[in-house]
Amino acid sequence: MPSVMLRRSESGALLFYVAKKDLEATVDTVEKDSDEEWGGEVVLADGSSWYIDPISPPPSFPTTLRFKRA
Amino acid sequence: MATMTNEETEALIQEVLEVYPEKAKEDRAKHLMVNDQDPDKSKKCMTSNRKSLPGVMTVRGCAYAGSKGVVWGPVKDMVHISHGPVGCGQYSRAGRRNYYIGMTGVDTFGTINFTSDFQEKDIVFGGDKKLDKLLDEVHGLFPLMKGSSIQSECPVGLIGDDISAVAKKKAKEYGKVVVPVRCEGFRGVSQSLGHHIANDAIRDWVLGARDDDDSFESTPYDVAITGDYNIGGDAWSSRTLLEEMGLRVVAQWSGDGTLSEMELTPKVKLNLLHCYRSMNYISRHMEEKYGIPWLEYNFFGPTKIAESLRKIASFFDDKIKEGAERVIAKYQAEYEAVIAKYRPRLEGKRVMLYVGGLRPRHVIGAYEDLGMEVVGTGYEFGHNDDYERTTQDMGKATLIYDDVTGYEFEEFVKKIKPDLIGSGIKEKYIFQKMGIPFRQMHSWDYSGPYHGYDGFAIFARDMDMTLNNPCWNKIIAPWKQEAEEDEAIAASA
Ligand code: SF4
Numbered sequence: 328m329p330s331v332m333l334r335r336s337e338s339g340a341l342l343f344y345v346a347k348k349d350l351e352a353t354v355d356t357v358e359k360d361s362d363e364e365w366g367g368e369v370v371l372a373d374g375s376s377w378y379i380d381p382i383s384p385p386p387s388f389p390t391t392l393r394f395k396r397a
Numbered sequence: 398m399a400t401m402t403n404e405e406t407e408a409l410i411q412e413v414l415e416v417y418p419e420k421a422k423e424d425r426a427k428h429l430m431v432n433d434q435d436p437d438k439s440k441k442c443m444t445s446n447r448k449s450l451p452g453v454m455t456v457r458g459c460a461y462a463g464s465k466g467v468v469w470g471p472v473k474d475m476v477h478i479s480h481g482p483v484g485c486g487q488y489s490r491a492g493r494r495n496y497y498i499g500m501t502g503v504d505t506f507g508t509i510n511f512t513s514d515f516q517e518k519d520i521v522f523g524g525d526k527k528l529d530k531l532l533d534e535v536h537g538l539f540p541l542m543k544g545s546s547i548q549s550e551c552p553v554g555l556i557g558d559d560i561s562a563v564a565k566k567k568a569k570e571y572g573k574v575v576v577p578v579r580c581e582g583f584r585g586v587s588q589s590l591g592h593h594i595a596n597d598a599i600r601d602w603v604l605g606a607r608d609d610d611d612s613f614e615s616t617p618y619d620v621a622i623t624g625d626y627n628i629g630g631d632a633w634s635s636r637t638l639l640e641e642m643g644l645r646v647v648a649q650w651s652g653d654g655t656l657s658e659m660e661l662t663p664k665v666k667l668n669l670l671h672c673y674r675s676m677n678y679i680s681r682h683m684e685e686k687y688g689i690p691w692l693e694y695n696f697f698g699p700t701k702i703a704e705s706l707r708k709i710a711s712f713f714d715d716k717i718k719e720g721a722e723r724v725i726a727k728y729q730a731e732y733e734a735v736i737a738k739y740r741p742r743l744e745g746k747r748v749m750l751y752v753g754g755l756r757p758r759h760v761i762g763a764y765e766d767l768g769m770e771v772v773g774t775g776y777e778f779g780h781n782d783d784y785e786r787t788t789q790d791m792g793k794a795t796l797i798y799d800d801v802t803g804y805e806f807e808e809f810v811k812k813i814k815p816d817l818i819g820s821g822i823k824e825k826y827i828f829q830k831m832g833i834p835f836r837q838m839h840s841w842d843y844s845g846p847y848h849g850y851d852g853f854a855i856f857a858r859d860m861d862m863t864l865n866n867p868c869w870n871k872i873i874a875p876w877k878q879e880a881e882e883d884e885a886i887a888a889s890a
Binding site for chain 2: 332334337344346350351389390391
């Protein structure tokens with residue numbers, strides 16, 4: 328369960344950063360992304376997918392969350 | 398030699414790898430690649446930030462070097478104690494040329510080496526007592542210093558000393574900051590982990606100091622320069638540009654920086670990050686905790702400077718945006734004159750780089766402004782995110798190498814035959830003896846600054862001075878030269 332830093336890039340895309348793995352990739356899709364909740368399966372631009380239990384209300388970015396590899 | 402194609406570069410890599418035993422070959426192959434601007438392809442190819450193989454020559458440093466030498470060392474009004482044997486600090490003392498203003502030994506301490514000078518008995522009985530005494534002496538001798546940091550060297554970690562306890566005790570006793578940094582050299586695979594540890598130490602021991610104190614009068618135009626170590630005055634030539642466009646630079650991290658500047662950084666509006674590798678950690682932390690956005694910029698060469706100034710200005714109102722345009726216009730005549738003078742002398746020359754931090758990608762723009770081409774580049778201690786940022790800056794089919802070994806670098810150079818190499822002191826004399834012009838790109842070869850418009854003029858002059866030095870025609874003895882010419886004539890006949 329690595330800690331992941333999430334932030335908005337200059338273009339507004341969500342960036343996914345795992346310090347331990349030096350992985351920095353843009354988030355392609357988020358399973359649940361609404362005004363009520365945010366989370367579920369998250370797929371990155373490099374094809375890997377990660378999981379987090381949906382959070383409600385949605386977190387404000389930047390923030391650090393713990394993800395599981397899906 | 399003309400530009401190489403993808404296949405040729407690929408073949409070159411295979412040829413160089415040929416001499417390795419099977420396992421080493423497999424391992425090293427992952428660290429060498431041909432640049433492909435298609436990001437999907439390049440991402441998968443490069444392996445980086447791995448342990449160097451025993452037996453090959455690496456030019457990496459250790460975690461202590463990353464913390465004491467890079468991040469903490471330049472903070473000028475603190476005493477940085479190299480805790481452990483004397484050599485680690487003494488042999489690296491003042492080599493990085495982080496310029497600063499102040500009276501050394503009175504209120505600034507940048508070039509002095511402080512060490513606990515471990516002896517056998519300290520290894521056997523532990524060094525905490527010695528550290529305690531050392532801190533007493535430092536506080537007694539240098540009353541104007543603002544705080545101290547304890548930079549652990551390898552043995553301290555191996556014998557399991559508790560430097561944090563000593564630091565806490567002494568900080569209380571003297572009412573000054575004492576930061577224990579567990580940056581023993583053996584941690585991690587290179588200096589890169591040292592940067593991270595140093596960033597974390599700043600986060601834990603320094604950054605929050607003025608959280609509940611609003612006495613600092615801030616303006617909407619406050620920024621901090623991070624990841625600029627003022628090598629040869631780099632941060633100064635960057636700072637003038639920012640101030641001219643109307644911003645207020647509150648802190649410099651860490652070249653010519655001070656402890657109180659670091660403590661004030663959480664009050665700024667924007668963090669400007671030059672060396673991404675060594676300070677992205679603290680920038681990310683400040684973004685999360687204080688909501689300060691950060692921005693990577695590049696002050697090498699007029700094209701990138703103009704791009705960066707506009708990018709920085711886009712975070713502020715019209716006053717700053719106009720300021721940026723004004724600054725660019727003001728220096729235009731100056732840098733155009735530099736290009737007009739040096740470009741004809743440097744046009745078409747090919748450069749190979751092998752450095753650390755930000756330079757393998759950042760300086761490319763400056764070379765291109767002078768009509769030169771970077772045909773190979775590599776990081777000593779880059780991570781994946783660095784390589785991702787590099788592929789876009791590099792041309793197609795250029796060679797990229799990670800933690801390149803002495804042998805590989807020499808072979809690449811022999812085949813690619815660049816006109817200029819930019820790397821460190823350890824590579825300098827090998828390549829000079831091979832007859833290839835060389836610039837030391839860690840410390841700017843005792844020159845600098847290279848940042849900003851002022852720096853670009855110096856950069857261009859230095860490259861010209863090195864490349865067009867008449868000595869390079871004298872490498873081959875005259876009688877051998879004649880023989881070569883004869884052969885060439887015979888071949889063409
Ligand atoms: S690896 Fe250890 S002993 Fe060597 S310079 Fe670094 S801290 Fe000192």
